Amino acid sequence: MASRQHSSSNRTAFWQDPDKRAIVYQVISLGIVLMVGYYLFSNTMANLERQNIATGFKFLDNESAFEIGESMISYSAADTYGRALLVGVLNTLKVSFIGIIITVILGTIIGIARLSSNWLVSRLAAIYIEVLQDIPVLLQLFFWYALFYQFFPSPRQALKPLPGVFISNRGLVFAVPAHHPVHSYMLLMALAAVVGSYFLRRWARKRQEETGKYFPVWRVSLLLVIVLPLIAWIAGGAPTAMNIPVLRGFNFVGGLNISPEFTALLMGLVLYTAAFVAEIVRAGIQSVSHGQTEAAMAIGLKPGQILNLVILPQALRVIIPPLTSQMLNLTKNSSLAVAIGFPDFVSVANTTINQTGQAIEGIALIMAVYLIFSLTTSVFMNWYNKKSKLVER
C-alpha cells in the first residue's frame, strides 16, 4: 500500500512502472504475431484466388479415385477422400500399435541384456544400442525395404520356413484358421477372462490387506485366459479348417498377407526405437538402489514379489515418462512410411494433396491428427505422473 502511494505521489513515468511496461510488451508482441499472421494469410488468400483453388474441406466428400494397397476397413477407389484418409489413420494406428508392443518387449530385453553379468551379452547389447541409435531411421527403412526385394525370392520360389508360411518379395504369407463363427465367441470369452482377472486381482488384493491371506492371482488369471476361449472353441465343435495360401499366377491367394512395405516399416521403426527404449530401461533399473532389493529380501519377500512390489513400482516411475515420449516418437516416425510406399496417413494425405491441390487443408489435417495423438499421450502422462508421484511423509 505504502509503495503504491509513493509511486502515485511521485508520478512515476509509465515506462518505468514494471506492470505497465509488461502490458506494453505483451501488446506489442501480440500485435507483431497477429500482423505477421494476417500478412501471411492475406498473401495466401491472394495466391489461392489467383490459382483458382477453392478453400475448405468440401473435397473430403469427393470420390478419391485412387486405390490403397492395404486397408483395415473396406475401401475402393469409388469411396470418398474422407474414407481414404480414415484408412490412412487406421494404418498409422495399426503400425504404431503393433510397433509399440514389439518395441517395448524388445527394448526391455536389450536393456536387461545391457546390464547382464555376462560380458558377451552385455557387449552385444551395447553395440546394438550404439549402432542403431546413430543411423537415421529413414536410412534403416530404406535398407530393410531394399533387403526384402534383393534377398527374398519371387513368390514362385518362396521360402517355406514352416508349413503354411511363405516368405517372398511380395511379403510374408501364412495360413490362418478359416473363418468360423466360433472365433468371435472365443474373442468374447478372452475379453471376459481379462475383465474377470481384473476383478479377481482387486478382490485378492483387498482380501490380502484385510486378512493377510495370499491368492495366486497371476496363475489363476493365466489359466482363465487360456481355458475360457478353449471352452468356447470346444463347445463350438472344435473347427480346425485352415485357410492355406496357394500360389496362383504371380502371387499367393488366401491366408494372411503381410506386405513387404509394412514389414520393412515395422522392422525399421521397432529396431530403431528399441535401441532408445533399451537405454531408458537400463537407466530405470539402475535407478533403484541395490539396498532396496536387500531390504525386501530381509523382510522375507519372494523374488517375484521383490520385482513386483519393490523394484518395478520404483523403476517404472523413472521409465514411463521417457518411454511414452519414445512411443510418440515411433508414431511420428511412422509418417516416414510415405518414403517406402506404405499407405499410412501422411502417405494418403500426400496423394490427396497431389490430386486435389488442397495443400493447406491436407497439411492441416496431418498436423491435427498428430497433435491429437500427442495431446492424448500428454493427458495420459499427466494423469500417470500425478498417480505415481512419490508420496512423502
Next chain:
Amino acid sequence: MAVYDITEDYQDLKPPVINTGVIGWLRNNLFNTWYNSLLTLLFLYLLWMVVPPFIRWALIDSHWASTSAECHQSGGACWSIIHANIRFIIFGFYPPAEQWRPLTAMIILFALLMVSRNRKWWSRYLIFTWIAGLVVMGWLMKGGIFGLTAIDSSQWGGLPLTLTLSVFGLAAAYPLGVILALGRQSKLPVIRSLTIIYIEMIRGVPLISLLFMSAIIFPLFLPEGVTINKIIRAQAAIIMFTAAYVAEVVRGGLQAMPKGQYEAADSIGLNYVQTMRLIILPQALKIVIPPTVSILISAFKDTSLVVIIALYDLLKTTQSTLSNPKWMGFSTEAYLFVALIYFICCYFMSTWSRKLEKELSTDR
C-alpha cells in the same frame, strides 16, 4: 601343534589359477552361472553363424574397383558401386571441376569441430572463429565473389548439403530456442502462452509435415513474384523444428536454477536482460550442454528426411545412384556405406558428449 614362525616360511599364497588371468576372467564374466554359460554358448554360435559369412561377403569375395558386370556375376559384396560413384554420392550435382570447394569447406568445418572439442579453447575468440569459418564456408560453396564462379544452391548436394542443413540448422535454432525458452518461463501471460502454443505444436507434429509445409505451402505465404529457394525453405523448416526441441532442453536448465540466483540479481539492481545475460543463462546453458549435443545428433540424423521432398542430400544421391540400371541391386553395399558415414559422425558426437558430461559433472 607346531608354532608357526611367520617370518620364516611366509610366502604369498597365489590365488588358484582358475580365478585369475584369462581363465578367471572367462569364469567370472562368461561362465559364472549355468544360464550364463548357456547364453554365452548360444551367442557364440549365433556370432559364428553371422560373422564369418559376413566377412567372407564383405571382404574376401568382394569387388572393390570392378565394373558393374563383374559384380553381377560374383556373389560377394560390390564395393565398386561406391568406388565408381563416390563423387556423385558425396557431392551430388556440384560441378565436378569445382568440387574442391565443398571439400575445403568440409575440411574447415571438421577442423573447427576438432578445435571446439577441447574445452580449454572455449573462448570469445572461438565464437568469432566459428562465425568467420561459416562465412568462408558459405563463400566457398556459393562463390560469386573474389574470383570464384557462382554455384546456384540448387546444385548443392550430398554430404555438404547434409552438413549445411544440420550446422546452419543448429546455429540458427539455438538462439531461437533460447528465446523461446525464456518466453516460456516469462511472467507475462501473453508471451508465455504464445511460446507454449508454438513449442507444443511443433513438438507434436512429425518433421515431415513441416517439410511438406515448406515445400508446398510456404510458396503460398509469399507475395506474388517472390520465390525462395527450396533448400532455404527446407532449412527454415528444420530450424523451426529444432528450435522447439532446443527450447525444451534450455527450459530444463532454467528450471534447475535456484530462486536465489534471480533474487540476488534483483537485489544488485540488474534488469531482466542483464539478469538473464550475466547470471542465469551462463549457468543454465552450461548444465544443458550434454542434452543439447543429443539434439544436435538427432538434428543431424533428421536432415535425411529432406529426401522425401526430393532434395539431393547424402541419402538421396545414394538412392539415385541405385536407380541407375548399371548399379541396381547393390543397395545393401551403398546403404551400408552411407550408414557408416552417419554412424561415424554421430558416434563422434555422442562420445564427445559423454566425455563432456563427465568433465562438467566433476566441475560442480
